Amino acid sequence: MKAVRITGIRQVDVVDVKEPNKLNSHDVKVAIRSVGVCGSDIHYYNEGSIGSQVLQYPWGVGHEAAGEVVAIGSEVTSLQIGDKVAIEPTIYCGECSECLNDRRHTCLNQRFLGCPGQAEGCMSEYYIMPESCCIKVSEQLTPQLAVLAEPLSIGLYAFKLSGMKQANTKAAILGAGPIGLSVLASCLEFGQEQVIMTEPLPYRQEFALRMGAQSCTYPDDEESLLEKNKVGFDVVYECCGKQEALDQALRILKPGGKLMFVGIPETKHLQFNMDLMRRKEICVQNVRRQNNSFEEAIEMITANPKYYEQMITHNYSYSEAAEAFENVTLYKNGVIKAMVNF
Template structure:
């Protein structure tokens, strides 16, 4: 069927590798008094969405049944449950797309992003947000102040990922930070590190166009690796940026093995390394350098308590600009073409316009 505004709840469905369709599904109902129904206005295309479209799986998460794509969204409240107090019909909200069980040990310890029963949008078997309507609990919706548009609201999801990564790194004023990968999350890590007070923020990438954008966006300098060893690249990076014995923090937002190696080697003794990008399941790792430098090594997964709230605050205060990352919007019925363009590396962040009431 074709995408039309007359559909009740038109949704963009992934059926298999490179197999998508539009399907009119029933309007969702409020099954919990604390839930709200949202009319989705904008949805960003994430690398994981493209990966499911391209490969049909990510690790152990395999698309076995038709699944609605999308999880970077913002919209307007259509209906509220009887117990909802902080939101009302007509409110504009950023949508946090992962619903934790709130009962397991990680949830109860405050790390709900590690919930063992997480229901995350567009991760099998759960449907995503590329639909006219979507249901979320009240406390997973974040009211947008007047100065933040709904388009910007859709970028609160990748910004929250970056906030979580930078918080994992414990970036503090005056520190030097090297970020590997100048895609959307890497760029936002640069912006958040700057907002946290880092004195030097260096973006590393193998595409000059990305480095050019990063330099204008939120970095003090950029670095393109040469086709030499990671140790040699790290030494040149330190020399060119006057890092002395090394950087305080290295963040990998690329998932590329050479970046991981260079990140370990560019750190000073006692530095902090955070892995935010997802690449191959297993890689070789410079464990001797990590041990002898007594580095702090951390992973980072999605976002946790306070991350979305901080993301909204950073944008509303003007400390982080997400609008510059939006390189295009497409109509809902052009969603498949948008996926093809993102796969081809066009633009930084493409938004799909939802079906407005």
């Protein structure tokens, strides 16, 4: 079968690999139809690592995926051959202290798709996953829309984790990429309409406004940000992993505000202005992927598919995967979310 592999820094190839056929009793074999190119995939593509997670080449990436069930294990009960599914990429043990504490996303024995040392990614024609990671979706949902359940679930989880569910709270989202837009969609879904965004790319500023942001300004236009909210923001979602965004978040948060750290930094270490953070009594909450939000994200997309399909700006065949990765890396041609299709 055909599979996409990262073979070096800024190098992607399509290779022939053996098709997986061995199913355990609770496994499902999925014919992959579409895989999203995620920001974490781009880190591996550009830098060969995320923090301590370092690639050994060649390596299969891809964890935002959807497809069709083509085979099931002997004890699978929730799915049938022919069902359309979205893939939740965290394979968890269900037995460790984290899983038993309803924290499957931080399972001590987890294998996350595309994560070095855990499990190769699913950017391939077929992939085998546990039944628990294959979530049935409506026949009317395209594979590309089903793929969006994974990034949207992160934005939704970040919103829920913030605890900022009151309609009158004021939020800022730093970064209008797919994750920042997923946070925005989640805020709007639950009535938090006073949301502004920052974004350096003009086309993404315009996109954020189309998605419902109250305003979207350049990151260095901090005066404009504070004009909109002189007291400061109740919550700031940092969605780009940049030191300068972290610094800005602390400046524009109001006393007692909450910083949601959603973005993935390019480096292992970032610095906090502890004087400012202490005097304002800022609460910092890291967001690790998603927990108990995947099915809800599917419901949100199913209820309003036209709203979400505008995020899918580019579709590529698997033979064009190298072009997809390069375009996402360089923010070319107005890309928001690029899909690699099989």
